[in-house]
Amino acid sequence: MDTTNKNEGRRDFLKKSTALAALTIASPALIKAGDNDEKIAAYFEKVPLELEINGQAYKLSVEPRVTLLDLLREQLGLTGTKKGCDHGQCGCCTVHVDGKRINSCLSLAVMSHGKKVTTIEGLAKGEELHPMQEAFMKHDGFQCGYCTPGQIMSAIGCIREGHANTAEDVREYMSGNICRCGAYPNIVDAIMEVKKGGKQL
Amino acid sequence: MMNIDSYTHVRGESVYLDDIPLVNGTLFASVFDSPVAHGKIKSLDIDAAMKMPGVVRIFTAADIPGENQIGGIIADEELLASTHVHFCGMPVALVVATSDEAAKAAVKKIKIEIDPLPVITDPREAKEKNELIIPPRTFQLGDTTAAWTQCDYIIEGSTATNGQEHLYIETQGAYAVPQENSAIRIYSSTQGPTQVQRTTARVLNIPMNFIEVDTTRLGGGFGGKEDQASAWGAMCALAAWHLKKPVKYSLHRMEDMRMTGKRHPYSSDFKIGLNKDYKIVAYEVTFFQNAGAAADLSPAVMERTLFHCTNSYFIPNVKATAYSCKTNLPPNTAFRGFGGPQGMFVIEAAIAEAAAALNVSPILIQQKNLLKTGDEFPYGQIAQSEANECWDKAVNLYDLQKLQQEVDAYNNNNKLSKKGLALMPICFGISFTKTLMNQARALVHVYTDGSVGVSTAGVEMGQGLNTKILQVAASIFSINPERIKVNTTNTYRVANTSPTAASASSDLNGKATEIACVAILQRLKEVAAEEFTADISSIEVKEDCVFVNGKQTDWSWNKLVQAAFVKRVSLSEHAHYAPPGIWFDTTKEKGHPFTYHVYGTAITTVTIDCLRGIYEVDSVKIVHDFGKSMNPIIDIGQCEGALVQGIGWMTMEEMLYDKEGKLKSNALSTYKVPDIYSVPKEITIHFLETEKENLAIFRSKAVGEPPLMYGIGAYFALFNAIKAFNPAANIPYDAPMTPEKVLMSLYPQTLKENK
Secondary structure (H helix, E strand, C coil), rough: CCCCHHHHHHHHHHHHHHHHHHHHHHHHHHHHHHCHHHHHHHHHHEEEEEEEECCEEEEEECCCCCCCHHHHHHHHCCCCCCCCCCCCCCCCCCCEECCEEHHHHHHHHHHHCCCCEHHHHHHCCCECCCHHHHHHHCCCCCCCCHHHHHHHHHHHHHHHHHCCHHHHHHHHHCCCCCCCCCCCHHHHHHHHHHHHHHHCC | CCCCHHHHHHHHCCCCCHHHCCCCCCCCEEEEECCCCCCCEEEEEEEHHHHCCEEEECCCHCCCCCCCCCCCCCCCCCCCCCCCCCCCCEEEEEEEECCCCCCHHHHHCCEEEECCCCCCHHHHHHHHHCCCCCCCCCEECCHHHHHHHHCCCEEEEEEEEEEECCCCCCCCEEEEECCHCCEEEEECCCCCHHHHHHHHHHCCCCCCHHHHECCCCCCCCCCCCCCCCCHHHHHHHHHHHCCCCEEECCCHHHHHHHCCCCCCCCCEEEEEEEECCEEEEEEEEEEEEEEEECCCCHHHHHHHHHHCCCEECCEEEEEEEEEEECCCCCCCCCCCCCCCHHHHHHHHHHHHHHHHHHHHHHHHHHHHHCCCCCECCCCECCCCCCHHHHHHHHHHHHHHHHHHHHHHHHHHCCCCCEEEEEEEEEEEEECCCCHHCEEEEEEEEECCCEEEEEECCCCCCCCHHHHHHHHHHHHHCCHHHHHHHECCCCCCCCCCCCCCCCCHHHHHHHHHHHHHHHHHHHHHHHHHHHCCCCCCCHHHEECCCEECCCEEEEEEHHHHHHHHCCCCCCCCEEEECCCEEEEEEEECCCCCCCEEEEEEEEEEEEEEECCCEEEEEEEEEEEEECCCCCCCCHHHHHHHHHHHHHHHHCCCCCEECCCCCEECCCCCCEEEECCCCCCEEEEEEEEEECCCCCHHHHHEECCCCCHHHHHHHHHHHHHHHHHCCCCCCCCCEEEEECCHHHHHHHHHHHHHHHC
């Protein structure tokens, strides 16, 4: 298949379909500028997005195809969330959306409209670490550190879901987060300690 | 002491290549790579790609101002293919655009026509066709030809071990930023900053002193970024040099898996002879290393296979020959163990085969042949052995007899589930086998406020090197570790670095740091001696204070440093360390290549499900020779991590290329690495601490690679579990032992009938 035509087709489609929509919803100023198809297409190729990230409200304009991961890393400079595979296979990019863990590489940014996103940067209160961060430090739950933000976010999710009652449980429900350095035994210990601590996460 | 990166790691504040804030105007690169494994390039059409939005320029071989060459050991690998392609994934063109997405979109528009040439993927076929990277090498001890007559049993066989994808979770990448006077700064995710610098200098035809390579840390390396990080650095630098703009390339996972080399697959033949006492009298082995399409580090990897072909056994008559075979796969490269594991697998298979033929336990043969101090390795070095100490400790501490009885009892009571147990002793030589690479430098500055900065040649990649370096400086100066900062690895601060590899970096860089700190401390003591009109031998600096004749003075470390500065005494030192006594003569294949060896023994127990072929590793109980560990937390982590990686290589990690040389296991969905669920349920590590002198830093032995080879024990434990179900099973020595292969080995008859 010729991908050129496919892309151009998509853009043409957007121009045509959005021109119609523009008549109904776009501002008069924009309709005036509507002689220029490119401008309209560009306008409608970005969508407004309002969400809260780590307690801060954002009003953004993003391309609908942008993943939450790319939004965080490339546009907002929140590079604590890592890209390992970009296909939802390594768990490096795990963040919380409304308190639940998700792979941010498999989630479009627009899907988080009106929601609360928490990344690794949002866990600590200033210098004061989150109990899971403390536990990972105490148990040396990492080596190179690259998968660590995802492991920590996932670990908190795992406990919140009630999936950390035994070490077996933890292994099962943390199996989506790959640590190539193999710090797994320490990761299990860290999570079990937080679970036993019984704090509300 | 805790890993010094702990705090930033858990906060997501540790900076990796892809996290470096971008300079305004940064462009993004992406590679167009060959879709064909071997052929002559007929045409390359970049016109459509050039018209894509955001594309700035597309570079090909013709744009290289210097030498189109990245081969480190042998000049046989082009940066960008000029006339021929030699493997699927070989870079052909570099697209540079205003965004990463634009660059990747344009890559898809490039068209190439290639006249195909024959594709070889099998090392034995390459050897038959005389496609060799270097001439074969042979290590010899005694005389095997004469020794066969003294053998009561002679057993022969073949083995295969597959490759292994590094899968560092941070992919390869580089970011080149032009500087004034045509200099270039390259941020690189590399284990070998100097290798990136040297390669870039060669490609751009500019001197090395115009290229600054800086590395903060890696999100994993495992050998994959020892030599293979250079291409991306050189490509970004090439584009930055032409365009006078910063250029970044952080590879997508699938690009990385497709374009980079892996652990070498090996195919091997063995012949082993034993006497009636189960002593191994003679051993002949031939290794066919699948080097891929270019030398890369293959000759050195092949050499280490030969060094470790007898593992931790003494065999009086050995003949080991290795062929580095050129195939049309991505050039295979360093991977934790560096050829050693491949050599050790074959001797373990030979012992297993002999044990089966003689109807004895392989444990008996292993134990009877362990190296003793004074024994000679096939390469001439005399062993300072801890093999028996580790073995005996493991057998007693973990009660081997009881473990074996438990396994036997389980097997008697269970029909469709069986357990297997295997012992795996290891012996691994520490040092780069190329003697000249065993050198390192450190630059230590004491600032006037008493704080200390240390730079070394070593790269932090999770192995805790920087923590150990900091410990060395804190220990020599006897100051609070918080006053010390270990800086990025940078070729402007420390030059001519050897790559961070061979498990030797804590030793080499730690010793260089030690020398630098001792020299500064000596000068500081001279200042104190003058102040207190005391003999220098009576001066001590302890816990941030100056002591004279054991009595604390009112001089703090800070005051001492300031006094030295006022007296115009140098507070900086650049030190060099090269371990003494190592050499190797390749004309005779004899010498003393290693500063020391690391030993250990692991007892592995597995359970297989005889209906499904799936299995679990129940426990791995280890006695490991740490010397005197300077950081047990880090060393246990290294030991566990290496073990898990070794088990992955031996069990689930199945790398697949098709006949056309295309990688089929090209993503995490098709290539399985150990997850948290699949690691052994129990890992126990006992520290064999020895008081003997060695050349390790603070006598704390190297720990990066040796424990990987405990993973071989998992293969043979599975092997034994299959035998427990079906004693007649003829199990091929073909690693990894995937569940699929276990199932096929359990029911060979069914398999035969269905064929």
